[in-house]
Amino acid sequence: MPITPVIFPELVRALIAVIDANADAVTELDQAIGDGDHVFNLQRGLQALQQHADEIAALDWPQAWQKIGMTVMSAVGGASGSLYATLLIGLAKSSQGKSLNVQGFSEALLQAVEAVKQRGKADVGEKTMLDVLVPVAQALQAEAAANSALPTILARLRQVAAEGAEATRDMVATKGRASFLGERSKGHVDAGAKTAQLMIAAIADVLDSAAA
Amino acid sequence: MPITPVIFPELVRALIAVIDANADAVTELDQAIGDGDHVFNLQRGLQALQQHADEIAALDWPQAWQKIGMTVMSAVGGASGSLYATLLIGLAKSSQGKSLNVQGFSEALLQAVEAVKQRGKADVGEKTMLDVLVPVAQALQAEAAANSALPTILARLRQVAAEGAEATRDMVATKGRASFLGERSKGHVDAGAKTAQLMIAAIADVLDSAAA
Amino acid sequence: MKKFIDDPNSLLDTSLQGFAKAHADILELNPEPRFVYRKQRKSGKVALISGGGSGHEPLHSGFVGFGMLDAACPGQVFTSPTPDQMMAAAEAVDGGAGILFIVKNYAGDVMNFEMAGEMLALPNASVLVNDDISLPKSHSIGRRGVAGTTIVEKIVGAAAEAGADLASCKALGERVNQATASLGVALTSCTVPALGHPTFALNADEMEYGVGIHGERGRETVKLAGASEIVAQLTDHIAEELPIAPGSKALLHVNGFGGTPLIELHLVYELAWQQLTRRGLSIQRSLVGNFTTSLDMAGCSLTLTLLDDEMVAYWDAPVNTAALRWGC
Amino acid sequence: MKKFIDDPNSLLDTSLQGFAKAHADILELNPEPRFVYRKQRKSGKVALISGGGSGHEPLHSGFVGFGMLDAACPGQVFTSPTPDQMMAAAEAVDGGAGILFIVKNYAGDVMNFEMAGEMLALPNASVLVNDDISLPKSHSIGRRGVAGTTIVEKIVGAAAEAGADLASCKALGERVNQATASLGVALTSCTVPALGHPTFALNADEMEYGVGIHGERGRETVKLAGASEIVAQLTDHIAEELPIAPGSKALLHVNGFGGTPLIELHLVYELAWQQLTRRGLSIQRSLVGNFTTSLDMAGCSLTLTLLDDEMVAYWDAPVNTAALRWGC
Ligand SMILES: Nc1ncnc2c1ncn2[C@@H]1O[C@H](COP(=O)(O)OP(=O)(O)O)[C@@H](O)[C@H]1O
Ligand SMILES: Nc1ncnc2c1ncn2[C@@H]1O[C@H](COP(=O)(O)OP(=O)(O)O)[C@@H](O)[C@H]1O
Ligand SMILES: [Mg+2]
Ligand SMILES: [Mg+2]
């Protein structure tokens, strides 16, 4: 049974729930080495998405991603706003005309993550959300190539995301606000990596139950 | 042996010492119900007097008081600056042509205190330095009339001053900054009354030893 | 104490030197006795002089210049200046048409300006500003002068510039003062440099309602409330004081005490505008910012001036000072 | 949290409404998407647009008006605005000669302005301001834009008003940016309204040296020092960055972060003036006050711009904005 944007309202609810539940912890991270607004930025974006959720549920994936991306772009602001907008608008572009099975989606995602790298002039190892997004996209591609079952794939993505977020702890930030602190940025998980991980896990949970 | 302005440098040293020694306690009082600058105001005035002390020592009393008053007027500022300037310039005026025995001085002082009342549009019972100055001037007059010996007079003035200052504790201020607090001004001794008392006691000490 | 300072005793003089350098096009500093005075003077003009304790900047030295004050006499922090400053300033800026002292109603200021006026050999008068309504009109020493001072100084400054004589300037100043009411709240006290710690402590959920501008306690300590509630109370109290009729024209001044950001002051302005407009008032002019400060105190005051046409014209007239400038 | 606020979510919009009312003679507010724009526009003129997170007021909305910005796009507190704001602002103020975005170098600002520039159907360019020398030139994402932004916006604003084309405006902006170096210290952090408590804590005897404008920690935490010592360090570091020759002309800008009183800022100005003059610099223009703030943060920065004659002329040119006004 293919997953369509009909699932979007449920996804947004799950994302809102996971960000709200972890708000204080994430804010503490962004305050320690950033400016403390990351959670509010995401919450603003997710609220905006919730307002458009039904409308989005009626679209096909490329159209849905475009609409999600534009909504995020206009609601979030900050570094994470432009990066997630780039990711989602990138997905709209790269999924155009592709058959959206796991294989097709994983290719589209890799391209979209590539767009994020370019927008942020960043790559893995710089203590950003890319330390989660890049390994997750790569793992998805590997699992798709291996034709793994959905639950296996999702379990793997959860794990890779968690490892990616945790790996940022000992990194010295070279991108984003935390880079201003140089060596002082060490010892804290990156807020954007953490929320990327939380959202990926939440999405995986929704897809798990949808498939079950 | 008549007391001449030759004693002035010693008086100023004693005043500086007593204000410095009580600076924190008085500042606390002026902070509680005023604005906390009273000690600094007096210190500025006393420093200025110290600079002119030798010059003043060479004058006669009316000239000395005029010079002291003008120096205080230009150095202190605030309510206490204009009031002490008025007192001292008042003394210069009211002592003119008087023979400055205890009797003559007590009359001059009463007139000068009258000028302070007019300048401040205030009287005893309003929780100000007048609650010390007025009873002290009155006590001096009474002792002068009774022909008391100097040590007796000075002891009486010390006592009256201490009572006057202490009496301000339970008053509601109706003049000066403390009046803005209305009932909230109760429970604290007035800073200006306290310093008036301290300075009178210090002057009495100097005169006691001078006479001894 | 978290301040940029070397020594509390030299703070004022060094700061005034910097101020005079930064605004050398419009004013000069006389270091001893201390006063700041207008560079371009005009003979035949009433000379306006104000002054008061320092720590309220830009008041008053920031208002020296064309169309406003001729001189300002800064005292030590929160301490009124001395008569010799006022007299020397008067002699320096006298234009032959008399001196008008604009004095905030505090015992120290009043008495020191009074002594200066008595000793000065030039014709002089004074306007007493007492716009703070936190105290009853019947208060034993009268109400305090606070942020309304800026309005009085601007309007009378324009009148003097336009050639009004001493009596008219005094009468106009008193009329503006009569038409002006201010009320403020403090969220924190402030730290006087010579003391090095806040004048009083407030709990995190408290504020002082009805404060003056010296970091002292106000009329009462109350629970901290939301901005709308605070502004509703302030505007209610102000509206009780002034004869507001539907269609009355007014100037609304939101004054920050120094530690409150502009984003909040503009929020307060919007809320006050809504409250007052609802009462039928027409807000014709506005001034939002830090003008009459209390060092680093967080808080703000509302000032409302009921305007007549003459006041509007003088408010709009050109002014060129460090802190207020328009029309030239 | 000691703030005048009802709800952190409505703070920005209500505040902007008040700001627009208080300055209705020079600007208008477009509520959705949020931008503030000049009332009197001029066709054939390059349109200057800036923006950034809120909490730095008066930057940037206080610089909208004749001779400076055509529009400002305020983001949430300390959060960059979004591309739709910039695009809508551009369309509103386009004069047919192209759009110049003035962007402070922060990842969020840069990327959001970049997206707007890519999507915008109008010719556009941008100037990146990176005057903060607390980070090495080689820093991985480059230096931050701080208080020097005001200088860039004023000078380029005057050039655009005088008819300079898009390429010249961009080149001039980059030249001013090159000639500008800033460095700041924070004595306290600040409290972001949505958070309700200070971003970081500093001991009573500590300060942050080399800070940005978001209440975050700086290059290093050091012992609090006297003003002279702090200013000497700041001017030393700035002098290492700029090619100061004896007789070089400069503009000295002392910028307060919001919580530091003017009396201290003028003290800092005097001390910096003395330090820099001793190095043979000729301080020709100055700006002292709270222009690029961090909410209620106590602290200040020094900004030095080496001036050429063209820059001086543009700096002196008339400007009529909420926060800077002269010559008109
Ligand atoms: N150049 C970049 N590339 C990738 N991710 C970045 C980049 N800059 C910042 N980020 C991510 O964005 C997060 C911060 O987002 P947010 O707090 O919403 O914005 P801002 O940094 O503008 O306040 C960081 O924790 C980091 O993960
Ligand atoms: N009208 C007045 N008459 C008499 N004494 C007064 C009057 N006003 C104030 N004082 C005295 O002055 C003292 C305050 O002096 P000071 O702190 O130096 O000046 P300021 O009140 O201007 O800060 C008060 O404690 C009180 O004793
Ligand atoms: Mg952030
Ligand atoms: Mg006092």
Ligand SMILES: [Mg+2]
């Ligand atoms: Mg005082």
Ligand SMILES: [Mg+2]
């Ligand atoms: Mg941010």
